[in-house]
Amino acid sequence: AQTVTQSQPEMSVQEAETVTLSCTYDTSESNYYLFWYKQPPSRQMILVIRQEAYKQQNATENRFSVNFQKAAKSFSLKISDSQLGDTAMYFCAFIASTSGTYKYIFGTGTRLKVLA
């Protein structure tokens, strides 16, 4: 079975500091993709960053970067220079093809609060 685990239900960080959100996954597929989505209080789901499993280089989007450890099946999200607007629920997600259909599997989420 394919699973995504986020072991930190809640985290907090001071404004301008750096925080890392953890995510591990389990799959027997060799070709897959990993994502981090952000859900602010507005409830809208927003893509933060994505990583292709066959790429060794870690993805980066402005203040957001990932630490992708394929052998360990780990995909953590680092937020640098945290801002109040980063306060949100963050979901790690994994997608792989099963019988030719790609389906997302989401983790349970980490609620991040950025403190002023």
Add this chain to the structure above:
Amino acid sequence: NAGVTQTPKFQVLKTGQSMTLQCAQDMNHEYMSWYRQDPGMGLRLIHYSVGAGITDQGEVPNGYNVSRSTTEDFPLRLLSAAPSQTSVYFCASRPQTGDTEAFFGQGTRLTVV
């Protein structure tokens, strides 16, 4: 630039009532899906569709029906609402390839009393 339009945003139902959550997308995406979001459980897949006329069950399909008569629309029907269906529901769409992001509707907060 509508993206994924989901209605209604809020709904209260009585146990046993039926209703349909509407979802429409204007991006010509093949893949559409419905999720429910419950505290501590993330997003769980209810039903999905890979194109008009093709639907399949996800992780938690019981109590829900879907149909896909057009590429644009993917309604979710609650047949006989139960308190266990109190949740936030999201519709999402994306092209049917692996590396693309999913585009989500604004969500529907459904309460069954």
